[in-house]
Amino acid sequence: AQTVTQSQPEMSVQEAETVTLSCTYDTSENNYYLFWYKQPPSRQMILVIRQEAYKQQNATENRFSVNFQKAAKSFSLKISDSQLGDTAMYFCAFMNPRDNYGQNFVFGPGTRLSVLP
Amino acid sequence: DVKVTQSSRYLVKRTGEKVFLECVQDMDHENMFWYRQDPGLGLRLIYFSYDVKMKEKGDIPEGYSVSREKKERFSLILESASTNQTSMYLCASSYGGTGVNEQFFGPGTRLTVL
Numbered sequence: 001a002q003t004v005t006q007s008q009p010e011m012s013v014q015e016a017e018t019v020t021l022s023c024t025y026d027t028s029e030n031n032y033y034l035f036w037y038k039q040p041p042s043r044q045m046i047l048v049i050r051q052e053a054y055k056q057q058n059a060t061e062n063r064f065s066v067n068f069q070k071a072a073k074s075f076s077l078k079i080s081d082s083q084l085g086d087t088a089m090y091f092c093a094f095m096n097p098r099d100n101y102g103q104n105f106v107f108g109p110g111t112r113l114s115v116l117p
Numbered sequence: 118d119v120k121v122t123q124s125s126r127y128l129v130k131r132t133g134e135k136v137f138l139e140c141v142q143d144m145d146h147e148n149m150f151w152y153r154q155d156p157g158l159g160l161r162l163i164y165f166s167y168d169v170k171m172k173e174k175g176d177i178p179e180g181y182s183v184s185r186e187k188k189e190r191f192s193l194i195l196e197s198a199s200t201n202q203t204s205m206y207l208c209a210s211s212y213g214g215t216g217v218n219e220q221f222f223g224p225g226t227r228l229t230v231l
Contacts, residue, residue, distance in 0.1 A: 009157070033217045044121075045207065045222040052217075091159060095217060104175070105220060107152075107159040 002027045004094050004108035012114040013082045020067075021077045021111045023092030029053075034068065034075045035093040035105070038086075045091070051075065082115045089113075120144070121223035123208055129229045136195040138226050140208030147213025149191035150220065151175075151183060154205040166191055167213060198230045 003026045013019035025034070032053045039045040051059045051068050058066050063083075067076045079086055092108040124139035142149065148167050152160040152175075162175030164183040172183050180202060184192045191210075195202055205227050209220040 004159070006159075037222075042224075044224050047219050050217075050219070097217060104162060104165070105160075107161075109157050109159040 002029075002032075002094050002096060002099075002106045004092055004106050006090075006092055006108040006111050008111045009109070010112045010114070012116055013079075014116050015082055015084060017082055018078060018080045019082055019113065021079075021090055021092075021113065023075045023077070023108055025073050025075065025092075025094045025106075025108075027073070027094065027096065029096050029098070031097060033095040033097070034066075035095070036064070036066070036075075036077045037091045037093060037107075039089040039091065039110075040085075040087065048090070049077070079113075084115050084117060087113060087115045121208055121210055121221050123206075123223040123226050125226050126224060127227050127229075129231065130195075130198050131231055132199060134195075134198050134230075136198050136228065136230075138193040138195075138206055138208075138228070140191045140193070140210075140223055141189055142191075142210040142221070143189065144210060144212075144221065145188065146210035146221075147188070148211045148218070148220075149185065150209040150211075151181075151191065151193045152207040152209065153177065154207055154225070160207060163193065198228075200230050202228065203230045204228060 034051045036048040063080045093105045121142045150165040151163045166185040182194045208223040211218040211220045
């Protein structure tokens with residue numbers, strides 16, 4: 001079974017600074033997908049960014065980018081120019097297309113990020 | 118704008134009560150999911166459904182059942198609530214086509230069982 005680890009339960013960053021959230025996973029699969037989801041306080045969880053394992057290029061979405069290291073099974077999220085609205089719980093998630101009709105996500109325990117003014 | 122709604126944001130029930138949590142999506146998605154979110158454990162899948170009247174067990178189905186009579190609605194049922202089922206419950210839905218499809222989440226229901 002796949003597992004996802006987020007070793008930083010809580011982090012904080014000053015507004016406008018850069019922060020990196022770490023995520024590692026364990027799998028014997030070669031083809032899979034990785035995601036970062038954001039859950040703001042009292043609001044719905046939304047997708048931040050996704051990465052296909054067969055793509056070597058790191059995904060980027062505006063101020064959010066990932067550092068995907070397939071051999072090391074590492075998938076970190078970098079947030080540049082942090083904003084107060086980035087304060088949230090961040091979940092790393094893994095998906096194996098061959099599990100459960102290809103729709104079963106395995107989530108990490110989450111990292112609570114606080115952006116300080 | 119995509120929308121997944123859950124019937125209650127907060128719910129307080131007594132041990133032994135039968136509890137229904139309702140989820141509705143308006144995106145015509147084939148897949149629907151129920152997760153449980155606990156501190157330090159992340160989200161754990163309870164059940165999911167890939168079509169009307171179809172269901173599959175997730176990682177922690179014990180003590181729960183589900184019902185999907187209509188495509189847009191997915192219900193989670195606690196037949197006899199227990200205190201260890203106090204948690205945040207999240208519903209999600211996704212398109213059922215080929216490929217990997219983003220899951221859209223509801224706002225969650227925080228259930229307390231006394």
